Amino acid sequence: MSRTIWDEGHEPGGRVVALGVALALTVAVIDGLLAGHVELLFDVCFVMICVGVALLVHPRDFFAVGVLPPLLMLGIFGLFSMGARERIGAAPGDGFLQALISALGHHSIALFVGYGLALTCLVIRRNRPSRGRVSPGSATSRPRPPARSQEYHPTSR
Numbered sequence: 493m494s495r496t497i498w499d500e501g502h503e504p505g506g507r508v509v510a511l512g513v514a515l516a517l518t519v520a521v522i523d524g525l526l527a528g529h530v531e532l533l534f535d536v537c538f539v540m541i542c543v544g545v546a547l548l549v550h551p552r553d554f555f556a557v558g559v560l561p562p563l564l565m566l567g568i569f570g571l572f573s574m575g576a577r578e579r580i581g582a583a584p585g586d587g588f589l590q591a592l593i594s595a596l597g598h599h600s601i602a603l604f605v606g607y608g609l610a611l612t613c614l615v616i617r618r619n620r621p622s623r624g625r626v627s628p629g630s631a632t633s634r635p636r637p638p639a640r641s642q643e644y645h646p647t648s649r
Contacts, residue, residue: 505553
């Protein structure tokens with residue numbers, strides 16, 4: 493049986509989260525420098541990062557990647573809102589919170605698509621039977637021996 497993309501996840505959750513943060517920050521900075529503000533390049537890369545981390549993570553760390561996309565986007569735009577509001581398309585008089593909410597609204601489609609695809613990948617990986625293991629009660633599993641009776645049987649009278 494050949495391995496598929498769904499069988500490949502093996503990295504610990506902490507490493508995958510750190511990779512996702514590093515990649516998203518790098519893309520946001522590069523897109524901000526190239527175009528003057530964060531736009532389509534970031535959105536496309538954000539969706540690809542969400543799917544990539546969902547495929548890389550070890551199954552025991554699905555939760556970390558399951559909550560990553562919204563927190564990742566919130567963190568990135570929070571950093572931009574503190575220092576470089578013009579890079580996320582905020583108006584000159586916008587405060588921190590207004591710039592943050594505006595940026596999240598402008599990139600909500602990428603957040604929705606990235607989050608949805610990441611959760612879909614995690615669900616598919618969770619429900620897919622692992623190689624070499626047989627799920628309980630399947631037709632190919634060995635039958636269990638009958639349970640021993642726990643009754644008391646005295647040997648003498």
